[in-house]
Amino acid sequence: MSPEKKVVVKKHAYQVNDELADKIRESMKSKNKLFFNMMGSIGAGKTLILEQLAAKLSSKYRVFVINGDVATTIDSDRIAKQGATTVQINTGGGCHLSAKLIQNELDKINIDDYDIFIAENVGNLICPAAWDIGAQLNITVVSITEGEYVVKKHPIIFKNAAIAIINKCDLDGLGFNSDVLAEDASKLKSGMKVILTSAKTGQGIDELIKALGIEP
Amino acid sequence: MHEYSVASAIVDQVKAIVEEHKAIQVKKIIVSASPYEMIIPELLIEAYGIIIHELDKFKNSTLEIQISKAEISCLECDYKGEPDEKGDPEFAYNFICPKCGSRDTHINMKNLTIESVDLVIPDN
Numbered sequence: 001m002s003p004e005k006k007v008v009v010k011k012h013a014y015q016v017n018d019e020l021a022d023k024i025r026e027s028m029k030s031k032n033k034l035f036f037n038m039m040g041s042i043g044a045g046k047t048l049i050l051e052q053l054a055a056k057l058s059s060k061y062r063v064f065v066i067n068g069d070v071a072t073t074i075d076s077d078r079i080a081k082q083g084a085t086t087v088q089i090n091t092g093g094g095c096h097l098s099a100k101l102i103q104n105e106l107d108k109i110n111i112d113d114y115d116i117f118i119a120e121n122v123g124n125l126i127c128p129a130a131w132d133i134g135a136q137l138n139i140t141v142v143s144i145t146e147g148e149y150v151v152k153k154h155p156i157i158f159k160n161a162a163i164a165i166i167n168k169c170d171l172d173g174l175g176f177n178s179d180v181l182a183e184d185a186s187k188l189k190s191g192m193k194v195i196l197t198s199a200k201t202g203q204g205i206d207e208l209i210k211a212l213g214i215e216p
Numbered sequence: 217m218h219e220y221s222v223a224s225a226i227v228d229q230v231k232a233i234v235e236e237h238k239a240i241q242v243k244k245i246i247v248s249a250s251p252y253e254m255i256i257p258e259l260l261i262e263a264y265g266i267i268i269h270e271l272d273k274f275k276n277s278t279l280e281i282q283i284s285k286a287e288i289s290c291l292e293c294d295y296k297g298e299p300d301e302k303g304d305p306e307f308a309y310n311f312i313c314p315k316c317g318s319r320d321t322h323i324n325m326k327n328l329t330i331e332s333v334d335l336v337i338p339d340n
Contacts, residue, residue, distance in 0.1 A: 001339075002240060002241075002336045002337060002338060002339045003336070003337055003339060004243060004334060004335065004336055004337070005237065005239075005334070005335050005336075005337050006332055006333070006334050006335075007233055007237060007332060007333045007334075007335060008331070008332050009229075009233065009330040009331060009332055009333055010329060010330070010331060011229060011329065011330050012326065012327070012328065012329055012330075013222055013225050013226050013229070013247065013328040013329065013330060014222075014225060014326050014328065015229070016225060016228065016229065017225060018326075094221070095218055096218055096221070098221065126218070126254070127218035127221075129254065130218055130222075130254045130325070130326065131218070131221070152306075152307060152308070153308075155307045155308055155309050155310055156254065156309055156325065159309070159310070159322070184307075187306070187307075187319070188307055188310065189320070190291070190320045
């Protein structure tokens with residue numbers, strides 16, 4: 001009978017991902033690149049916000065958007081029409097991006113060809129919160145149509161973000177209310193930058209650009 | 217459900233350990249997780265079973281999850297330690313600092329640690 005051996009490991013399960021995420025972050029920082037991670041539910045308005053950002057920024061900056069979705073290239077096609085370079089990652093059944101998925105796409109381009117990188121991280125308020133993709137700043141997007149308890153029900157993804165976007169504010173007062181979401185996001189994390197937007201009308205997009213530290 | 221990704225991350229790390237020790241079989245992996253880890257233990261074990269199904273060296277191995285202590289750090293004062301069991305009455309997964317009363321605390325939810333691996337090694 002072959003002998004058995006117990007190996008003491010004491011390593012974090014996320015260690016490989018997190019080390020690669022740190023490497024991506026450091027590499028972007030050393031090259032003076034900006035890299036943002038946009039998280040939020042399906043239908044929160046992430047893609048339309050990214051279309052707005054691409055339209056406003058692409059005349060001055062070279063923007064590279066990595067869209068994560070289960071299937072299709074609908075989102076990357078939409079954003080590309082606004083002047084950004086885009087790539088679509090189809091995750092199949094995967095519910096989040098990872099540092100490895102980001103690195104795979106960065107390996108296919110010359111990072112120096114771009115100034116700003118943004119990842120659209122699939123579409124839910126749970127799984128993306130656990131996986132560091134190497135971004136310098138996390139943004140969580142919710143829309144007021146998701147209900148008044150959406151921040152309370154998903155506190156972790158807000159804790160992990162520096163900016164909370166409350167979107168679809170053009171519907172404020174029409175049976176929906178942005179106040180409670182903005183208040184919850186502010187109370188949950190001190191220093192949280194809460195921005196009220198309507199990606200449809202363009203409300204709040206300039207404020208978002210400022211909050212991201214981008215010279216318009 | 218990101219338990220599948222987590223189970224894959226565990227298996228990938230253990231594969232390297234198997235290689236390093238030239239093991240012929242994995243018997244058991246023990247991981248520790250805090251009560252506020254972003255996983256459902258039953259789903260993690262289920263995902264592990266699916267992943268190892270076609271991995272000869274992992275066949276019949278088990279994944280055991282031990283619950284470890286939760287730890288918070290306060291962003292207002294220097295407190296670092298176990299959270300108050302009552303938590304924050306307003307927000308789940310948030311805790312009031314037992315030392316200074318601040319709500320501005322951080323709980324480590326990525327503490328899932330591979331503690332040990334039981335291997336069968338060649339007889340030589």
